Amino acid sequence: MLTNIHSRKPLQLVVGLALGTAFGFLLQKGGATRYDVILAQLLLKDFTVVKIMLSAVLTGMIGVHVLRSLGLAQLHPKPGSVGSSVIGGLIFGVGFGMLGYCPGTVAGAAGQGALDALLGGVVGILIGAGLFAAVFHKIHDPILSKGWFGELTLPELFKVNPWVVVVPVAFLIAILLACMERARV
Amino acid sequence: MEWLTMDCWSPYAVGIGIGVLSCLAFVLSDKPIGCSTAFARTSGMLEKLLRGKKVHEKPYYQKFAPVVDWEWMLVVGVILGAFLSSMLSGTFGSEWVPAVWQASVGPSPALRWVVALAGGVVMGFGARWAGGCTSGHGISGTLQLAVSGWLAAVSFFAGGIATAMFIYYVLL
Numbered sequence: 017m018l019t020n021i022h023s024r025k026p027l028q029l030v031v032g033l034a035l036g037t038a039f040g041f042l043l044q045k046g047g048a049t050r051y052d053v054i055l056a057q058l059l060l061k062d063f064t065v066v067k068i069m070l071s072a073v074l075t076g077m078i079g080v081h082v083l084r085s086l087g088l089a090q091l092h093p094k095p096g097s098v099g100s101s102v103i104g105g106l107i108f109g110v111g112f113g114m115l116g117y118c119p120g121t122v123a124g125a126a127g128q129g130a131l132d133a134l135l136g137g138v139v140g141i142l143i144g145a146g147l148f149a150a151v152f153h154k155i156h157d158p159i160l161s162k163g164w165f166g167e168l169t170l171p172e173l174f175k176v177n178p179w180v181v182v183v184p185v186a187f188l189i190a191i192l193l194a195c196m197e198r199a200r201v
Numbered sequence: 202m203e204w205l206t207m208d209c210w211s212p213y214a215v216g217i218g219i220g221v222l223s224c225l226a227f228v229l230s231d232k233p234i235g236c237s238t239a240f241a242r243t244s245g246m247l248e249k250l251l252r253g254k255k256v257h258e259k260p261y262y263q264k265f266a267p268v269v270d271w272e273w274m275l276v277v278g279v280i281l282g283a284f285l286s287s288m289l290s291g292t293f294g295s296e297w298v299p300a301v302w303q304a305s306v307g308p309s310p311a312l313r314w315v316v317a318l319a320g321g322v323v324m325g326f327g328a329r330w331a332g333g334c335t336s337g338h339g340i341s342g343t344l345q346l347a348v349s350g351w352l353a354a355v356s357f358f359a360g361g362i363a364t365a366m367f368i369y370y371v372l373l
Contacts, residue, residue, distance in 0.1 A: 080227055
């Protein structure tokens with residue numbers, strides 16, 4: 017682990033900016049910063065967004081687990097619960113369908129000149145995040161903590177070596193991508 | 202260097218690139234890529250401008266302090282990267298109403314703005330409720346095989362597909 021680099025804060029801000037620039041560049045080149053492309057995905061007419069996500073997950077999943085085996089990386093799974101991940105995810109989805117961008121692609125869309133993203137989406141997300149901060153302590157105990165499972169990963173859930181999950185998931189993603197190509201979506 | 206000025210790359214090339222970036226983020230910064238926490242921090246910064254230091258007393262901002270951090274710079278980078286990519290391909294241009302919206306809903310910028318703003322509010326609220334977005338859960342969470350990531354990603358798309366279909370096939 018490159019812990020000496022991780023603790024250098026100003027350097028980390030530059031690394032964040034550099035990785036973000038590459039991320040935004042890729043999202044734009046993939047068409048994922050366009051409302052039309054995201055909506056076509058949500059209407060199940062064109063699978064560009066899912067193809068990008070699944071090939072990113074396939075590459076990243078194998079890469080991160082190799083790096084972890086080599087001692088170069090450690091995992092940081094987010095904690096979650098049914099009340100947080102599922103209900104929050106569905107609320108997010110409603111906004112996703114209305115806006116047609118997500119928090120990453122809305123930033124990219126703003127960068128390529130989409131005013132509905134900049135003045136509608138970005139402003140809206142800031143308001144929504146602020147509203148959530150205001151109600152967080154009220155919904156924490158009754159909703160967010162329901163069905164709590166914490167920082168659990170699938171290999172931990174099944175009590176197996178991570179590769180026992182990585183390999184079949186990789187094959188499943190490859191098969192899904194092949195099906196999309198055959199169906200020409 | 203013709204590939205830099207191309208309009209569009211293969212989704213697989215883009216996806217593999219994002220997967221490599223995720224690995225770099227783990228190695229160089231010990232962090233998974235994510236975007237929505239930066240919005241929560243910015244919201245806290247704006248609230249601080251209005252209400253002053255009292256903002257730090259909110260339990261949520263004790264968890265996610267309103268400061269510029271690695272992920273905040275990542276989101277600034279996303280804006281910059283998309284700007285560079287669209288300038289290089291000549292596709293940069295200000296636009297109020299996307300083509301698909303215009304064809305089905307109409308050319309009114311005001312209506313598009315209202316729905317985008319409302320959608321943004323709901324999405325920002327939901328992203329913080331779920332503790333992440335399409336990047337933090339949908340890509341970084343799923344690739345780490347996190348249970349929270351897979352549950353959230355499936356819920357994002359279930360909600361998104363249902364809402365988009367309701368707008369385009371029921372309302373219109």
